[in-house]
Amino acid sequence: xxxxKDVAAAAGVSVATVSRVLNAHPSVSADARARVLTxxxxxxxxxxxxxxxxxxxxxxxxxxxxxxxLNPYFTELARSVEEEARALGYSVIIGNADERPELQDHxxxxxxxxxxxxxxxxxxxxxxxxxLDAARAGTPMVFVDRWIPGxxxxxxxxxxxxxxxxxxxxxxxxGHRRLAIIAGPAATTTGSERVEAFRAALAxxxxxxxxxxxxxxxxxxxxxxxxxxxxxxxxxxxxxxxxADNLMALGALDAVRVRGLRVPDDIALAAFDDIPWxxxxxxxxxxxxxxxxxxxxxxxxxxxxxxxxxxxxxxxxSARLVVRRSCGEHLPRNRSTS
Amino acid sequence: xxxxKDVAAAAGVSVATVSRVLNAHPSVSADARARVLTxxxxxxxxxxxxxxxxxxxxxxxxxxxxxxxLNPYFTELARSVEEEARALGYSVIIGNADERPELQDHxxxxxxxxxxxxxxxxxxxxxxxxxLDAARAGTPMVFVDRWIPGxxxxxxxxxxxxxxxxxxxxxxxxGHRRLAIIAGPAATTTGSERVEAFRAALAxxxxxxxxxxxxxxxxxxxxxxxxxxxxxxxxxxxxxxxxADNLMALGALDAVRVRGLRVPDDIALAAFDDIPWxxxxxxxxxxxxxxxxxxxxxxxxxxxxxxxxxxxxxxxxSARLVVRRSCGEHLPRNRSTS
DNA sequence: GGCGTGGGTGTAATCGATTCCACGCCCCGT
DNA sequence: ACGGGGCGTGGAATCGATTACACCCACGCC
Numbered sequence: 001x002x003x004x005k006d007v008a009a010a011a012g013v014s015v016a017t018v019s020r021v022l023n024a025h026p027s028v029s030a031d032a033r034a035r036v037l038t039x040x041x042x043x044x045x046x047x048x049x050x051x052x053x054x055x056x057x058x059x060x061x062x063x064x065x066x067x068x069x070l071n072p073y074f075t076e077l078a079r080s081v082e083e084e085a086r087a088l089g090y091s092v093i094i095g096n097a098d099e100r101p102e103l104q105d106h107x108x109x110x111x112x113x114x115x116x117x118x119x120x121x122x123x124x125x126x127x128x129x130x131x132l133d134a135a136r137a138g139t140p141m142v143f144v145d146r147w148i149p150g151x152x153x154x155x156x157x158x159x160x161x162x163x164x165x166x167x168x169x170x171x172x173x174x175g176h177r178r179l180a181i182i183a184g185p186a187a188t189t190t191g192s193e194r195v196e197a198f199r200a201a202l203a204x205x206x207x208x209x210x211x212x213x214x215x216x217x218x219x220x221x222x223x224x225x226x227x228x229x230x231x232x233x234x235x236x237x238x239x240x241x242x243x244a245d246n247l248m249a250l251g252a253l254d255a256v257r258v259r260g261l262r263v264p265d266d267i268a269l270a271a272f273d274d275i276p277w278x279x280x281x282x283x284x285x286x287x288x289x290x291x292x293x294x295x296x297x298x299x300x301x302x303x304x305x306x307x308x309x310x311x312x313x314x315x316x317x318s319a320r321l322v323v324r325r326s327c328g329e330h331l332p333r334n335r336s337t338s
Numbered sequence: 339x340x341x342x343k344d345v346a347a348a349a350g351v352s353v354a355t356v357s358r359v360l361n362a363h364p365s366v367s368a369d370a371r372a373r374v375l376t377x378x379x380x381x382x383x384x385x386x387x388x389x390x391x392x393x394x395x396x397x398x399x400x401x402x403x404x405x406x407x408l409n410p411y412f413t414e415l416a417r418s419v420e421e422e423a424r425a426l427g428y429s430v431i432i433g434n435a436d437e438r439p440e441l442q443d444h445x446x447x448x449x450x451x452x453x454x455x456x457x458x459x460x461x462x463x464x465x466x467x468x469x470l471d472a473a474r475a476g477t478p479m480v481f482v483d484r485w486i487p488g489x490x491x492x493x494x495x496x497x498x499x500x501x502x503x504x505x506x507x508x509x510x511x512x513g514h515r516r517l518a519i520i521a522g523p524a525a526t527t528t529g530s531e532r533v534e535a536f537r538a539a540l541a542x543x544x545x546x547x548x549x550x551x552x553x554x555x556x557x558x559x560x561x562x563x564x565x566x567x568x569x570x571x572x573x574x575x576x577x578x579x580x581x582a583d584n585l586m587a588l589g590a591l592d593a594v595r596v597r598g599l600r601v602p603d604d605i606a607l608a609a610f611d612d613i614p615w616x617x618x619x620x621x622x623x624x625x626x627x628x629x630x631x632x633x634x635x636x637x638x639x640x641x642x643x644x645x646x647x648x649x650x651x652x653x654x655x656s657a658r659l660v661v662r663r664s665c666g667e668h669l670p671r672n673r674s675t676s
Numbered sequence: 677g678g679c680g681t682g683g684g685t686g687t688a689a690t691c692g693a694t695t696c697c698a699c700g701c702c703c704c705g706t
Numbered sequence: 707a708c709g710g711g712g713c714g715t716g717g718a719a720t721c722g723a724t725t726a727c728a729c730c731c732a733c734g735c736c
């Protein structure tokens with residue numbers, strides 16, 4: 001593969017001049033520029049990004065470590081992150097932590113070794129020493145969706161409290177009184193916050209959230225199934241199951257179906273995180289939709305701000321309730337389509 | 339960030355010795371090794387992968403350019419690719435082409451500039467000059483799922499012909515005679531091959547595939563919707579719609595539902611590419627399942643073989659039919675669950 | 677006419693690693 | 707006792723870029 005030296009030789013100039021042409025430095029004669037450009041063309045020369053990065057100490061690359069690529073929410077997040085990054089002249093390397101802290105660490109370490117310019121993380125746990133060190137060492141970093149309390153890193157997330165309140169209002173209006181939740185891991189902020197938001201909303205309606213109605217999930221489908229089976233085995237099963245993410249909702253739907261029960265007639269179901277598939281499930285699932293694309297874009301903008309020396313602020317966008325048919329219907333034609 | 343020089347200084351040895359310790363070179367005294375290791379520990383030193391890559395001309399990184407990350411099939415493929423690559427000591431950088439040739443080129447160029455060790459591609463089109471040049475220039479490359487004819491690059495793919503034949507047998511047994519297909523872009527191999535396999539299977543049953551029953555889609559949901567509407571508007575609509583990928587099947591399902599029709603009673607639906615969500619749709623969708631994970635792993639192994647100087651062969655695994663309820667039922671309890 | 681100015685250019689240092697080569701030393705065989 | 711063969715080590719070249727610095731030359735001004 002041709003290097004800058006080959007181009008210099010072919011153009012009859014020094015490597016410095018070639019570099020200047022390539023980097024649009026003003027002090028180059030029209031003649032030299034033309035000769036360099038034809039040499040570049042003739043040799044099919046492309047600058048070696050590795051060498052450039054070593055010299056400039058910039059990779060123009062962002063690292064994105066997400067909890068689970070197979071979760072459509074994170075897939076969409078990853079996509080919007082890459083889009084915005086590309087628009088700003090950065091590439092993205094994605095690391096999939098699979099909800100496993102040690103895998104998360106593996107990716108963080110790998111990305112750091114590659115000297116990425118900044119790191120976008122949706123932490124799987126309460127924060128490994130590695131990540132805390134990186135943050136403290138000044139690696140530009142932004143948390144997205146989930147975050148680690150007590151670390152001085154901007155957070156870009158959706159605030160679901162209002163939407164959860166709307167959901168509880170909806171459920172209450174449908175006559176439901178015994179509401180249960182499948183929670184995410186307590187080590188994640190989204191795991192604990194959603195339970196708290198749910199509890200607070202229930203309180204507004206004079207309802208409580210007994211411990212037996214809080215199932216411990218791990219954001220994966222299998223745990224949704226397991227927890228739901230537990231709920232169904234209770235002497236007094238809940239009337240509604242609210243899953244703290246879309247995969248657990250899917251597991252719940254499975255568990256209900258395996259028992260030969262029907263949603264929403266026998267038990268209602270709602271989920272946090274709306275995904276395109278929820279329109280097509282049987283029945284379509286009522287969900288709380290995050291502005292996922294906007295979240296990803298805002299996170300990239302915040303990170304690039306930090307990288308390029310500007311101040312970066314935390315962002316909280318709001319989620320909204322999308323009513324479908326999985327909790328029952330009060331009005332004949334009530335369902336939303338989005 | 340500490341460099342190898344800092345470690346050398348702290349350990350009281352030369353950089354050469356530090357490098358030898360780090361690379362497990364035998365000729366290092368136990369004493370020197372110990373001093374280096376404590377210095378590494380004390381400084382929290384991590385080798386700079388950029389510098390290392392420049393020197394060794396290896397990045398231990400694979401590029402993966404896929405057609406559409408939002409398609410669960412490719413998401414799963416990407417995941418399995420990353421897993422296998424990690425097991426073999428490589429990282430993966432994913433580029434999402436979004437079915438757009440120019441975006442595909444952008445990613446290929448970017449990956450090449452980063453001097454990735456090898457490239458895994460599921461081409462969006464018939465092959466840009468850029469990609470052909472790269473292949474000709476000797477960049478280790480493997481095609482996965484889709485490929486470009488006439489290029490000397492190993493292909494790892496699923497052969498769906500037998501499964502398509504099984505599908506047609508299933509449909510025929512259910513009494514369906516007018517079968518239509520939503521094809522993918524003709525520029526992709528999967529786009530044209532699936533139509534041909536379908537046509538051949540129909541022929542075995544004495545059925546033909548008239549042009550009006552071949553809709554031109556682009557592997558995205560919206561095109562599935564559009565084509566299906568066209569089918570439904572025909573004087574004699576088909577009894578079955580076979581979508582060449584899962585997203586177009588989803589669009590088709592939508593189109594049917596919008597008309598107030600029901601699957602499978604009014605029209606049957608089947609899809610190429612099985613995904614977890616098909617179990618949960620209304621009705622569960624009969625699909626042809628590719629061994630996606632195995633495909634991704636085999637592709638990585640083939641690519642790494644090429645990179646490390648071994649011979650790499652093409653691989654064709656076989657897809658299989660998964661019968662659910664979207665085409666109707668002959669036996670009371672016929673549906674598979676997987 | 678001399679000198680300052682600034683544009684165009686090349687030389688060389690530099691980034692952080694790897695690795696070839698040479699050197700010193702110890703040990704062993706003869 | 708001396709030569710040879712490792713072994714352990716450091717010096718320095720190298721990968722492919724960027725960029726500070728010096729230099730040359732033409733031009734303009736006084």
